[in-house]
Amino acid sequence: MMLYSHPMAPNALRTLVFLVEKGIEVPIEPVDLMAAETRTPAFLKKNSLGEIPVLELDDGTLIAESVAICRYFEAAHPEPSLMGATPVESAQVEMWSRRMEQQILGPIAQVGLHTHEFFAEKVEQVPAYAETQVRLMAKKWAWLDAELSDGRTFVCNDRFSIADITGMAALHICDFFGHPVPEGVPNVKRWETAMRARPSWKR
Incomplete structure (x- = not known):
C-alpha cells in the first residue's frame, strides 16, 4: 500500500499521528502541496478533490479523507484502540x-x-x-x-x-x-x- 501525504496539511497530519500512535509503518509518498502536486492530472485520478491524505491499497482501492483512513487502520489493527473498544x-x-x-x-x-x-x-x-x-x-x-x-x-x-x-x-x-x-x-x-x-x- 501507499499513503500519499504531507505533514504540513492538518488532515494528513491527523492520519500520520494516528499511525505513529498505532505503531503502524506504512510507505509514504510525499505530496508537495505548495508545488500544487495535488492538482496534477495523475493525483486527481486518485482524489478528484485534489486533497490529501489518500491511501492506496495493494489492490488499487483508494481511500481518501483522514478519518476514513484511520477507521481502516483501526479495524485492521484494533490495538491500541484509538476509536473506542466497546x-x-x-x-x-x-x-x-x-x-x-x-x-x-x-x-x-x-x-x-x-x-x-x-x-x-x-x-x-x-x-x-x-x-x-x-x-x-x-x-x-x-x-x-x-x-x-x-x-x-x-x-x-x-x-x-x-x-x-x-x-x-x-x-x-x-x-x-x-x-x-x-x-x-x-x-x-x-x-x-x-x-x-x-x-x-x-x-
Whole structure:
C-alpha cells in the first residue's frame, strides 16, 4: 500500500499521528502541496478533490479523507484502540471527535482557508470572515477549558483517542497561522502540553 501525504496539511497530519500512535509503518509518498502536486492530472485520478491524505491499497482501492483512513487502520489493527473498544466507547469517542472537529479544528481551519493564497482557487476567500473566526476561537477555547475542568488529561474518558488527534491538528494550524492557545484557559493549556509532549507530535 501507499499513503500519499504531507505533514504540513492538518488532515494528513491527523492520519500520520494516528499511525505513529498505532505503531503502524506504512510507505509514504510525499505530496508537495505548495508545488500544487495535488492538482496534477495523475493525483486527481486518485482524489478528484485534489486533497490529501489518500491511501492506496495493494489492490488499487483508494481511500481518501483522514478519518476514513484511520477507521481502516483501526479495524485492521484494533490495538491500541484509538476509536473506542466497546459500542459505548466508540460512540463517546465519535461524539468528542466531532466536537473537536466542529468546535475547535473547524473555526481555526477557516482562518487559513480564507487568508492563505494556497486556497484562493478552492474557495471565494472572505478575509473579514476569517477575522470573525479568530474572535470565535476565544469562546471555543473557553468552552473546552470548562469541559476539561475536571482535571482529565485527554478529552474523552481520559484516554488518548482520535479526538485528541483532531485537537492536535488544530494546534498545528494555530502554530502555522500564529494564533496560539490564549492565556486564561489553564485546563486547555494542560491538555496542549500533554499533546505536544507525545512522541507522535515530535515525529
